[in-house]
Amino acid sequence: MEKVHETNFIREIIDEHLKTDRFGGRVHTRFPPEPNGYLHIGHAKAICISFGIAKDYNGLCNLRMDDTNPEKEEQEYVDSIIEDVRWLGFDWEDRIFYASDYFEKIYEYAVELIRKGKAYVCDLDGDQVREYRGTLTRAGKNSPHRDRSVEENLDLFKRMRNGEFPDASHTLRAKIDMASPHIIMRDPVLYRIKREHHHRTLDKWCIYPMYDFAHCISDSIEGITHSICTLEFENNRPLYDWILDALGAYHPQQIEFARLNLSHTVLSKRKLLQLVQEKLVEGWDDPRMPTLSGFRRRGYTPSAIRNFCDEIGVSKMDSIIEIAVLENSIREELNKKAPRAMAVLRPLKVVITNYPEGKAEELDAINNPEDPSAGTRKVPFGRELYIEREDFKEVPPPKFYRLSPGREVRLRYAYFVKCTEIVKDPKTGEVTEVRCVYDPATRGGDSPDGRKVKATLHWVSAAHAHNAEVRLYDLLFSKRDPDEAPEGLDFRANINLKSLEVLGDCKLEPLLSNVPAGSRYQFERLGYFYLDPVSLKAGKRVFNRIVTLKDEWARLASKEALKKT
Ligand code: ATP
Numbered sequence: 336m337e338k339v340h341e342t343n344f345i346r347e348i349i350d351e352h353l354k355t356d357r358f359g360g361r362v363h364t365r366f367p368p369e370p371n372g373y374l375h376i377g378h379a380k381a382i383c384i385s386f387g388i389a390k391d392y393n394g395l396c397n398l399r400m401d402d403t404n405p406e407k408e409e410q411e412y413v414d415s416i417i418e419d420v421r422w423l424g425f426d427w428e429d430r431i432f433y434a435s436d437y438f439e440k441i442y443e444y445a446v447e448l449i450r451k452g453k454a455y456v457c458d459l460d461g462d463q464v465r466e467y468r469g470t471l472t473r474a475g476k477n478s479p480h481r482d483r484s485v486e487e488n489l490d491l492f493k494r495m496r497n498g499e500f501p502d503a504s505h506t507l508r509a510k511i512d513m514a515s516p517h518i519i520m521r522d523p524v525l526y527r528i529k530r531e532h533h534h535r536t537l538d539k540w541c542i543y544p545m546y547d548f549a550h551c552i553s554d555s556i557e558g559i560t561h562s563i564c565t566l567e568f569e570n571n572r573p574l575y576d577w578i579l580d581a582l583g584a585y586h587p588q589q590i591e592f593a594r595l596n597l598s599h600t601v602l603s604k605r606k607l608l609q610l611v612q613e614k615l616v617e618g619w620d621d622p623r624m625p626t627l628s629g630f631r632r633r634g635y636t637p638s639a640i641r642n643f644c645d646e647i648g649v650s651k652m653d654s655i656i657e658i659a660v661l662e663n664s665i666r667e668e669l670n671k672k673a674p675r676a677m678a679v680l681r682p683l684k685v686v687i688t689n690y691p692e693g694k695a696e697e698l699d700a701i702n703n704p705e706d707p708s709a710g711t712r713k714v715p716f717g718r719e720l721y722i723e724r725e726d727f728k729e730v731p732p733p734k735f736y737r738l739s740p741g742r743e744v745r746l747r748y749a750y751f752v753k754c755t756e757i758v759k760d761p762k763t764g765e766v767t768e769v770r771c772v773y774d775p776a777t778r779g780g781d782s783p784d785g786r787k788v789k790a791t792l793h794w795v796s797a798a799h800a801h802n803a804e805v806r807l808y809d810l811l812f813s814k815r816d817p818d819e820a821p822e823g824l825d826f827r828a829n830i831n832l833k834s835l836e837v838l839g840d841c842k843l844e845p846l847l848s849n850v851p852a853g854s855r856y857q858f859e860r861l862g863y864f865y866l867d868p869v870s871l872k873a874g875k876r877v878f879n880r881i882v883t884l885k886d887e888w889a890r891l892a893s894k895e896a897l898k899k900t
Pocket residue numbers: 366367368369370376377378380381563564565593594595596602603604605
């Protein structure tokens with residue numbers, strides 16, 4: 336069922352435009368990433384807003400590569416963006432565009448501005464331009480080249496294009512107002528000379544338009560109605576409007592919203608690139624990365640990410656969203672959908688001494704208590720089993736109710752077992768095996784005499800276990816704000832050194848030996864796991880932990896609280 340979105344300030348603006356017929360009833364948005372990195376969860380918010388609004392208003396949304404800055408852009412990034420937006424579940428049909436395809440048109444618009452006396456070629460270098468610009472409290476000074484004739488400007492601009500001048504020696508600037516209270520309006524640079532290979536236009540151009548010039552023209556060319564972007568562009572809006580007005584071109588409405596900030600996460604492409612280049616993570620799709628490819632590899636679903644974006648809403652107020660909100664959104668979804676299975680991550684052998692040797696039986700287990708239609712399955716049981724090492728303590732601390740010498744517990748869906756003996760490694764003293772007796776009358780996990788046990792453990796039959804690797808992922812940064820680093824250090828100092836734990840000897844319920852790549856399961860008591868397709872392609876079965884279960888203690892505590900009321 337399609338979700339009905341709550342209104343927000345962007346939708347109110349659009350509703351107003353529909354009422355006043357400003358755009359002839361059309362709604363046409365775009366998502367314009369710069370292909371200089373992989374998309375992250377912040378981009379997901381922008382995608383959900385622009386594509387989501389288009390969908391809800393029966394409008395259109397374009398995907399546009401904002402590839403006007405050749406230094407940092409690459410085809411790899413273009414490909415990843417296409418893959419990620421599609422994975423998130425949005426469709427641009429045939430409307431994928433590249434700002435670089437407009438270079439010729441953008442150039443013509445620049446010529447037109449010159450013809451109108453609204454742009455000029457300036458010979459000041461970068462430092463001089465900055466110096467002439469003035470400050471918030473001091474007006475700028477006019478460039479000495481500001482009053483060149485139209486003919487001279489046309490000639491110089493053409494020669495800029497033809498490669499007659501060295502890099503950075505000339506710029507094309509808008510002729511606006513060097514005393515404007517908006518510093519962006521103090522004759523901003525529109526074009527610069529830069530001999531740089533472009534991933535699409537190759538070496539055709541040695542001049543490139545600046546973002547502010549290219550972006551509004553691209554929006555205008557595509558007939559965008561609402562150009563939705565993040566708040567840092569609010570300052571640029573007067574320039575966006577000035578350029579399109581000066582050209583008398585079709586004029587979209589720019590609307591800004593607050594970007595997503597997430598706790599324990601960095602969302603700057605520069606920093607993410609640094610993590611990848613310095614091999615602090617395994618790549619852009621490392622399951623600890625906040626990139627869409629990282630979340631995909633971790634096992635997140637597109638719908639969980641879309642629901643998260645819906646839930647956090649849209650506003651003009653900057654805020655930091657707790658990473659727990661995102662984790663809850665995948666947890667909630669998988670709690671409903673993911674089938675259950677048993678897996679032992681740090682195995683400890685259990686031998687049931689009164690269970691006949693060579694015997695095996697199949698016990699009924701519930702596939703999903705949240706979804707009765709998921710039915711039941713058979714789980715093999717035998718004399719030798721594995722339980723979680725931490726579910727046994729030779730000397731139980733207070734409030735430890737799980738297995739220990741003399742104590743009886745329930746094996747989920749199986750029997751009550753009681754620990755009678757332990758075997759230790761004579762050298763290290765480590766417990767290597769636990770011996771138990773079982774009560775055949777408790778088959779299925781219920782005691783006919785009403786006898787109670789305080790703990791239920793998960794287990795896997797040793798003879799049937801599927802061996803696999805499990806990777807436990809934790810937060811990549813241990814600080815809520817990773818940028819808060821000691822003097823002289825940066826966000827990298829806050830990397831959580833325990834963010835990945837690889838467990839190579841896990842014992843899984845046999846059904847997990849042939850589930851397909853991309854399967855998601857709840858491993859009882861342990862969390863939600865995903866069979867990593869990338870590792871599987873390389874011949875290795877690796878289950879990634881997507882997210883932990885809700886903290887067991889917190890859940891028990893809230894149950895207790897409920898009982899009391
Ligand atoms: P950089 O980190 O280099 O500034 P960027 O993350 O802004 O780059 P773009 O490719 O320019 O990258 O972003 C594409 C679109 O996504 C822009 O409209 C931008 O406003 C939006 N966007 C980027 N980061 C966020 C974020 N954290 N939350 C919401 N939207 C974002």
